[in-house]
Amino acid sequence: MAALSSSPSPPPHCSSSAYHYSKSLSSIGFHHHKGLTLSSSSSYSSIYTKRFSLQSKPSKYSNVVLCMQDGAVAAAVSPIENETPFKKLKDGLLNVASPEEQKEAADFDINRDKSNVSITVVGASGDLAKKKIFPALFALYYEGYLPQHFTIFGYARSKMTDAELRTMVSKTLNCRIDKRENCGEKMEEFLKRCFYHCGQYDSQEHFGELDKKLKEHEAGRVSNRLFYLSIPPNIFINAVKCASLSASAASGWTRVIVEKPFGRDSESSAALTKALKQYLEEDQIFRIDHYLGKELVENLSVLRFSNLIFEPLWSRQYIRNVQFIFSEDFGTEGRGGYFDNYGIIRDIMQNHLLQILALFAMETPVSLDAEDIRNEKVKVLRSMRPLKLDDVVTGQYKCHTKGVVAYPAYTDDKTVPKDSRTPTFAAAALFIDNSRWDGVPFLMKAGKALHNRRAEIRVQFRHVPGNLYNRTFGTDLDQATNELVIRVQPDEAIYLKINNKVPGLGMRLDRSYLNLLYAARYSKEIPDAYERLLLDAIEGERRLFIRSDELDAAWSLFTPVLKEIEEKKITPEYYPYGSRGPVGAHYLAARYNVRWGDLGLEQ
Ligand SMILES: NC(=O)C1=CN([C@@H]2O[C@H](COP(=O)(O)OP(=O)(O)OC[C@H]3O[C@@H](n4cnc5c(N)ncnc54)[C@H](OP(=O)(O)O)[C@@H]3O)[C@@H](O)[C@H]2O)C=CC1
Numbered sequence: 001m002a003a004l005s006s007s008p009s010p011p012p013h014c015s016s017s018a019y020h021y022s023k024s025l026s027s028i029g030f031h032h033h034k035g036l037t038l039s040s041s042s043s044y045s046s047i048y049t050k051r052f053s054l055q056s057k058p059s060k061y062s063n064v065v066l067c068m069q070d071g072a073v074a075a076a077v078s079p080i081e082n083e084t085p086f087k088k089l090k091d092g093l094l095n096v097a098s099p100e101e102q103k104e105a106a107d108f109d110i111n112r113d114k115s116n117v118s119i120t121v122v123g124a125s126g127d128l129a130k131k132k133i134f135p136a137l138f139a140l141y142y143e144g145y146l147p148q149h150f151t152i153f154g155y156a157r158s159k160m161t162d163a164e165l166r167t168m169v170s171k172t173l174n175c176r177i178d179k180r181e182n183c184g185e186k187m188e189e190f191l192k193r194c195f196y197h198c199g200q201y202d203s204q205e206h207f208g209e210l211d212k213k214l215k216e217h218e219a220g221r222v223s224n225r226l227f228y229l230s231i232p233p234n235i236f237i238n239a240v241k242c243a244s245l246s247a248s249a250a251s252g253w254t255r256v257i258v259e260k261p262f263g264r265d266s267e268s269s270a271a272l273t274k275a276l277k278q279y280l281e282e283d284q285i286f287r288i289d290h291y292l293g294k295e296l297v298e299n300l301s302v303l304r305f306s307n308l309i310f311e312p313l314w315s316r317q318y319i320r321n322v323q324f325i326f327s328e329d330f331g332t333e334g335r336g337g338y339f340d341n342y343g344i345i346r347d348i349m350q351n352h353l354l355q356i357l358a359l360f361a362m363e364t365p366v367s368l369d370a371e372d373i374r375n376e377k378v379k380v381l382r383s384m385r386p387l388k389l390d391d392v393v394t395g396q397y398k399c400h401t402k403g404v405v406a407y408p409a410y411t412d413d414k415t416v417p418k419d420s421r422t423p424t425f426a427a428a429a430l431f432i433d434n435s436r437w438d439g440v441p442f443l444m445k446a447g448k449a450l451h452n453r454r455a456e457i458r459v460q461f462r463h464v465p466g467n468l469y470n471r472t473f474g475t476d477l478d479q480a481t482n483e484l485v486i487r488v489q490p491d492e493a494i495y496l497k498i499n500n501k502v503p504g505l506g507m508r509l510d511r512s513y514l515n516l517l518y519a520a521r522y523s524k525e526i527p528d529a530y531e532r533l534l535l536d537a538i539e540g541e542r543r544l545f546i547r548s549d550e551l552d553a554a555w556s557l558f559t560p561v562l563k564e565i566e567e568k569k570i571t572p573e574y575y576p577y578g579s580r581g582p583v584g585a586h587y588l589a590a591r592y593n594v595r596w597g598d599l600g601l602e603q
Pocket residue numbers: 123124125126127128129156157158201229230231232233235259260261338
């Protein structure tokens with residue numbers, strides 16, 4: 001019996017395609033599975049991986065591998081260590097797949113060589129495409145996650161040849177520090193699969209030309225098409241119209257990833273959804289919020305629902321407040337034109353921070369299925385009180401000189417009006433009116449041009465009632481409560497502040513950290529959020545994308561206060577570039593008896 005592993009050459013029982021898949025599976029811990037052995041006498045034509053597929057089975061089996069033999073499923077295994085979801089099938093092999101899943105896997109096996117995925121990056125000449133989308137696609141290719149037949153097209157108005165697109169893309173590619181093997185070769189192979197088509201976003205004719213080119217590459221195979229709208233929002237609808245009418249897949253699926261912002265308020269968001277739905281079904285629309293693809297945000301549910309010690313504490317009974325903090329140590333540099341129309345509340349709070357809050361506060365979903373998770377998130381959002389103006393503080397950065405360096409004010413940006421009141425900083429206190437969270441302040445703080453770059457969740461626990469050690473804490477009991485910190489970036493970490501006795505003969509208490517620092521615990525580099533989300537969109541996994549009712553609920557919370565801020569022309573509090581932001585944020589927190597957790601000097 002030979003164990004399926006990530007050994008350097010294909011094990012005898014695997015065809016090269018099977019090996020290709022098993023190799024990529026090693027990255028999710030598959031090779032650690034002690035229970036899996038495949039008979040060396042069997043030959044497996046392919047290995048089919050489906051994430052979160054076995055809904056009829058215990059939902060913990062998040063990754064399932066179906067080993068195909070002679071067009072039928074020969075084995076199904078979960079890569080979760082120490083779990084054995086196998087049933088005996090034949091050849092000493094084990095199986096848990098339902099008949100439908102076996103059929104799906106068999107179809108997959110039959111169609112593997114007959115289908116093609118074409119990914120069109122609309123707005124390929126832009127900042128996001130260069131910075132994130134092409135590098136993420138390359139990383140997926142490098143790791144073996146893209147299907148055998150795939151083509152990438154850049155689409156934009158800028159005049160470019162295929163060679164010029166490749167040169168542009170090549171400048172942005174890099175291999176992970178731990179994966180430098182054959183990097184140059186892989187880049188070459190990847191770039192050969194990248195092409196460019198120059199066209200207008202509102203021209204059906206130009207999208208029709210793209211369609212012809214895509215068909216040539218698809219070469220008669222089933223065509224699945226993914227369009228990534230990496231363009232300013234005012235041209236989303238035209239681009240969707242033209243792509244859907246002139247370049248939809250003839251035989252396979254067509255999906256569209258839509259970048260934020262999804263509107264400016266409830267009305268414009270509803271209008272955008274309505275317009276998109278003229279051309280697409282809801283299940284073709286993938287509204288991306290890249291914070292949902294971040295490793296520590298993904299881990300939030302794992303932390304809550306797979307550790308007995310957290311979930312019982314996850315309520316108003318033990319939690320005093322929760323803080324969601326986003327800060328960047330640079331301004332809107334280069335994006336002032338976009339930003340001025342939106343501001344920090346729309347740019348960060350209404351989407352990234354609110355999405356994290358919903359995952360943090362939701363009830364246990366029925367399963368890990370996308371709809372079950374999104375149902376729970378919507379319930380939380382709908383239980384929240386619309387934000388009041390009194391519970392919001394806004395700020396805008398002003399110029400600041402530090403030594404010989406002069407940092408600009410927000411309004412120094414040429415694309416920003418000199419009298420702009422757009423907030424580049426905001427702090428807010430939100431409340432969830434349900435039985436779990438009644439009365440617990442959920443504080444948000446987001447800002448640009450602050451003293452550091454950081455995104456984190458801070459959970460401050462209540463005091464220990466009748467604490468025996470009151471006197472040995474010193475004077476500041478506030479500082480002595482437990483705090484759980486989930487640092488989303490940079491230096492991903494989860495740490496818990498606890499009280500500890502200082503070693504020695506006396507009795508003195510001290511704050512210490514139980515610290516899970518990812519870089520120390522895991523040698524693998526963490527994938528970029530866009531990699532996870534692009535892969536999910538290709539696989540049709542919707543869990544990390546925003547459903548239209550979630551979006552409506554999110555806008556309902558923020559729209560009234562955004563309107564009031566604009567109508568009343570509220571002047572933001574000015575803060576120096578590189579500072580900790582306006583002091584108003586502290587007054588707001590103090591009103592709810594909260595102290596921001598990111599004030600102290602800690603790791
Ligand atoms: N950049 C970022 O970090 C992030 C961006 N986003 C969102 O992603 C999308 C793309 O962002 P980004 O790449 O920064 O955008 P860009 O401003 O770089 O625009 C992308 C491309 O769209 C075309 N374009 C720009 N302005 C117009 C216009 N007025 N009319 C028609 N075409 C235009 C240009 O291509 P050409 O002229 O060649 O046609 C440009 O290269 C946006 O929706 C943005 O909000 C979301 C999160 C982060």
